[in-house]
Amino acid sequence: MTTTALYDIPGPRTRARHRLYGLIGAVAICAVIAWVVSLLFATGQFTAAKWAPFTYKGIQELLLRGLGNTLRAFGFAAVLSLALGGVLAVGRLSVHRPVRWVSTLVVEFFRAMPVLVMIFFIYVALKVAPLPALVAGLTLYNGSVLAEVFRSGINSVERGQGEAAYALGMLKTQVMTHVLVPQAVRAMLPAVISQLVVALKDTSLGFLITYEEFLHAGKLIASNLDYDLPFIPVVMIISPIYIGLCMLLSWLANWVAKRQRRNPKVETAEVAPPEPGTLLPGMQQAPHG
Amino acid sequence: MNVLLDNLSLYGEGLLGTVELTVYASLLALALGFLMAAFRVAPVGSLRGFGTAWVTVLRNTPLTLLFFAVVLGLPRFGVVLPFQLFAVLALGCYTSAFICEALRSGINTVPVGQGEAARSLGMTFPQTLGEIVLPQAFRSVIPTIGSTLIALAKNSAIAGAFSVTELLGVYKPLNELGYSIVWTFVWIAVGYLIVTLTISALFTLLEKRFGVAR
8 A cells, every 4th residue: 555644554443443433434335335235226227038038139229329439439539639639739829920920719619618518509590410529519518628749748748859859950740740740649548548438438428419329329218118118238238338338449448558667768857647628827737746 | 790789699698508517517517526536546446446437437437428428328217307407517526537637736746744743743634634634735736637527618619419508509590591601610710719718817817826936
């Protein structure tokens, strides 16, 4: 166990006391879980009628199609946001002032807006089909956040690296592509993947604009009277898959981060995970401990 | 411009709904997040495990799924509450995971020597916690909490799609009344900017007042 400022490393008697507390805590947690399960049984969530639909081929296909649509929206949104993020980051790092201003304005505006407002605006006002509306909304938001990640990644490469490259007579583009970007990419990879987790989670917003994704498929099954409204079973099946997918991607981000920490090639750069926008220029992120 | 002036009360109601949601959910998230952070730094194994599970699961749950489960799921257990309360519950629980992580990393930034010095002066655990560790941790987490609460305000838009009165939901009646949709959304966007900028300004003020450079 790591040491904290809160307490000393416990001795044998304290450890015994902690074990007792741990036991009491475990019993309390188990009691709560048992209560919830008994509530599930009492309200008849485990009756055969509610679970039978999941053995039907049609229902399974419906769920799989929903999952496929979710992943398709995620794929489009991920690729497009990375592209938009790259463009906006280049714009923000540009030496031409107007380009910099426009990119900053775009990035700050889309980071400050709720994603759902943009998705609804594109869907309702511009009368776009659900999938493009969802992808466009996600791209604008995540692209803007990624632009900030890219920019801070490039800026976090030690200044001497760029200066040395310029001193060797490299051009602006060469310095970028040969010196700064390769070092920055390694450092910001975990932050980029964490932002993709956000994009994956936000594909579920498609449910609200009737895009036929995973949650939508679940809703269709749950509201079927023939199957005795199997709402809780649907949630029990959908959530582990959804949460599992996101956890997998988060775990990948952690794994990459851990690997990079041992990688001597990324010593010169350090990128903090992306945070929601803070809007006011005076407010800077505190370094994480 | 007409859209706003003609429907000032509708917009006002929406803005008030968003503010109420944000304030109540923030309070819930701060309280729950504090509790979970306490669990996660506790020397008791089972509590630490529970806190870790809470944070890992909620951070990887799509908020829409959580809303779906809470708003449509809890009534199946006979828990019938107003929609607004459900929304506060979902938003608060979701954000508590992020608050917990912010607080925990804040506590971890306090150097171990600070606690050791406090104990060697004979301070008890509550004194160490209240006089030494938390004041320092609080100062270092102000910006992170601020951006988490801004994210909460933006996430509250999802509640509008689950029949809670709030700003985004304003577009529906106005759309039916035949107002220009683009302007409707422009004023909704302005409303959200007002909310987020207020939170941002509040936390900038807090940071100016309490923040310390370490």
